[in-house]
Each structure stands twice: as structure tokens, then as C-alpha cells.
Amino acid sequence: xxxxxxxxxxxxxEGAIVQINCTYQTSGFNGLFWYQQHAGEAPxxxxxNVLDGLEEKGRFSSFxxxxxxxxxxxxxxxxxxxxxxxxxxxxxxxxxxxxTFGTGTKLQVIP
Amino acid sequence: EAQVTQNxxxxxxxxxxxxxxxxxxxxxxxxxxxxxxxxxxxxxxIYYSMNVEVTxxxxxxxxxxxSRKEKRNFPLILxxxxxxxxxxxFCASSFGGEQPQHFGDGTRLSIL
Numbered sequence: 477x478x479x480x481x482x483x484x485x486x487x488x489x490e491g492a493i494v495q496i497n498c499t500y501q502t503s504g505f506n507g508l509f510w511y512q513q514h515a516g517e518a519p520x521x522x523x524x525n526v527l528d529g530l531e532e533k534g535r536f537s538s539f540x541x542x543x544x545x546x547x548x549x550x551x552x553x554x555x556x557x558x559x560x561x562x563x564x565x566x567x568x569x570x571x572x573x574x575x576t577f578g579t580g581t582k583l584q585v586i587p
Numbered sequence: 588e589a590q591v592t593q594n595x596x597x598x599x600x601x602x603x604x605x606x607x608x609x610x611x612x613x614x615x616x617x618x619x620x621x622x623x624x625x626x627x628x629x630x631x632x633i634y635y636s637m638n639v640e641v642t643x644x645x646x647x648x649x650x651x652x653x654s655r656k657e658k659r660n661f662p663l664i665l666x667x668x669x670x671x672x673x674x675x676x677f678c679a680s681s682f683g684g685e686q687p688q689h690f691g692d693g694t695r696l697s698i699l
Contacts, residue, residue, distance in 0.1 A: 506684065506685075507684075509687065509688075514620065516612075517692075517693075518690035518691060518692055518693055519630070519677070519688075519690050521687030521688065521689075524685065524687065525683065537655060557607055561631065562628065565630075567616070567684055567685070574632070574635065574643070574645065575620070575632055575688075577622075577629045577630040577631070577632075577633070578625065578629060579628060579629035580629050580630075
């Protein structure tokens with residue numbers, strides 16, 4: 477089975493940097509996604525990691541260590557609009573579209 | 588506009604009355620999924636489909652049925668809804684397993 481852990485809530489200051497961690501224990505691994513979900517809205521894609529290392533995309537970066545079962549999402553130059561839930565999701569095992577989500581981290585950005 | 592469309596967006600109904608939530612995508616995606624989202628439990632996959640006539644169970648399939656007769660449509664069927672199926676439901680689609688999923692706007696179901 478899959479077990480994915482994320483902190484439930486985090487608070488950070490506008491303009492700062494925040495790191496949201498995700499640890500996973502799986503019987504198979506085919507990649508890890510990060511999604512952003514604003515309250516009352518659908519999740520939207522942020523990043524995908526399948527190999528170890530850092531993927532950078534503007535203010536957002538995502539890191540993966542497969543040997544440690546660990547990923548993080550790094551948000552730089554925080555803006556108020558970054559207040560949202562951040563969902564870590566692991567793909568596999570099984571069919572290509574078998575995806576397991578963590579419970580999400582609710583980030584509050586304060587002035 | 589590329590999108591995933593779910594209907595209805597909101598529904599209040601009673602125990603045992605069969606209902607269908609429709610999902611349609613216009614991006615020619617092969618992969619489609621249904622999720623439910625509950626407070627404290629996150630998004631949980633109900634069923635997924637890798638192509639027409641190919642479906643498989645996710646983590647919480649009990650009480651649900653799906654079908655994939657056409658590539659663009661993936662309806663979710665609750666044959667005999669019960670109160671524990673009260674939830675926010677999302678349909679999603681993607682080109683492939685490694686591709687990002689595009690989510691519909693969600694359907695809020697209340698089963699009384």
C-alpha cells in the first residue's frame with residue numbers, strides 16, 4: 477500500500493521562503509506530483525518528479541529523494557495568493573493512473 | 588477551451604436513489620479518474636480508466652460504478668447512495684500517467 481505524510485498546516489510571511497515536506501512509503505514508485513488547491517477550487521498541477529534531484533519552475537521548486545522516500549516543495553518570494561493547500565501525490569504501483577494523495581498541507585501566508 | 592466538465596455541481600438527494608455524476612473532457616486524454624475529497628482524508632481515488640472499456644479500482648471503490656464507453660466521457664454511478672458517500676467529488680484526466688491531471692470543478696454531493 478501507500479502511506480504519505482505531510483504537515484497539516486504551515487504559516488509563513490509574505491516575501492519569505494517556505495518548504496513543505498512530503499514523506500512516502502510505497503510498495504512501488506513511478507513518480508511524485510505536487511498540486512495546489514485553493515479553498516473551494518479544483519487542484520492544479522505544480523510539478524512532477526520521477527528522478528532524484530531538484531526541478532525548478534519559477535518561484536516553485538520540487539525536490540525528490542527516492543532512496544529516502546522524501547520530497548519537498550519550495551516556494552520562494554511568497555505572495556498572499558500562495559495561501560492554499562499543497563497536495564503531494566505518488567503514482568504507482570499498479571496501473572499508470574493509480575495515484576495516492578497525501579492529506580495536504582494548508583499554507584497560510586501572512587503580511 | 589481545454590476543460591473537464593462535471594455535472595451536476597451540487598446535488599442533495601436521499602438514501603437509495605440512484606444517481607449519476609457525468610464527466611466529460613475535450614482534450615482527447617486517454618486517462619481519467621474519479622476522486623472523493625473529505626476533510627482530514629484528502630483526495631482518495633475511487634476508479635480510474637486507462638482507455639475506452641478499460642477501468643480499474645482505486646483505493647475506495649465500494650458503492651461506486653464507472654463506465655468508459657467513449658474516450659471523452661467517464662460517468663460515476665452511485666446505484667444506492669448512502670450518507671457516507673456525502674463528499675466532494677472530482678473528475679480528472681491526463682494524456683498519460685506521468686502527465687499532470689486536469690481536474691473538473693467538483694461535484695458536492697449530500698446524501699440524506
